[in-house]
Amino acid sequence: MSTLIGLKEFGELFKTFEHSAWRLETRRxxxxxxxxxxxxxxxxxxxxxxxxxxxxxxxxxxxxTAGKRVGRVRIVDNPPTTGQLYLLDNAKRNSATGEDMRNLWRADAERLQLPAEDFWIFDSRFIALLHFDEADTLLHVELIREPAKVMRYAQARDAALHHSSPFETFAALVAATQG
Structure with a gap:
């Protein structure tokens, strides 16, 4: 069972989660x-x-600061798109707030069969699946609470975290290959 929510309600989730919020970012x-x-x-x-x-x-x-964990793994093409390079720079800001920012090459994400869609997983209890149009505009968010589906996304999170690199390490690698 899933429910569509608006962007305002989605924003509130970042104030009300209890212990963890984690995202897989897959778009270019x-x-x-x-x-x-x-x-x-x-x-x-x-x-x-x-x-x-x-x-x-x-x-x-x-x-x-309250002890909650927030993190992301961003999937990056080789070579990275301008949008991905922007987000790699943006990781400095996110990291400064306490977020665990990591990156993974798209080829590795595909080898691991990670989901192709962007999602947040909150408190390991529900998924906020992000729906975009062809122009990369966020249209709406689908909340998924079905335990089997939540577990599938949690397994994807665990694989992405295991195979990803901290953004600083990844940024240095990207800089070395672009120079």
Whole structure:
């Protein structure tokens, strides 16, 4: 059984989770990123001065300071897309708030048969499956609570974490291959 929720309700999940929130990011880019001033700054300069005092950062610091775990594995093409390079730079901001930021090459994700869709898993109890259109715009979120499906995504999380690299290590590897 699944339920569609709006983006506002989805945002509330990041304030109400009890012990863990983890995401697999699989897309080559996101429309929401391309709309940001920081994306333009990144395209022009190759780096961004990140705001560590916005709503997201304040909430993530509060959650991780309270002992909750937040993390992500971002799937990256070889060579990385501009959107993926932007997110690799953005990992500095996420990490500064206490998030565990990691990366995995797409070829490895495919070998591991990880899901092709983006999702968050909250408290190992339910999945927030993110639905995008062809232009990479988030349309809605599907909450999945069926234990067998949650377990499938939890197994994907465990495999992604095991085979991924911390973003700093991954960023150094990407920089070395691009230079």
């Amino acid at each position: 880019g996101y429309a929401s990123d391309r709309e940001r001033e920081t994306y333009r700054e990144f395209v022009e300069t190759g780096t961004v001065t990140w705001d560590l005092d916005n709503d997201w950062c304040r909430n993530m610091r509060a959650q991780t």
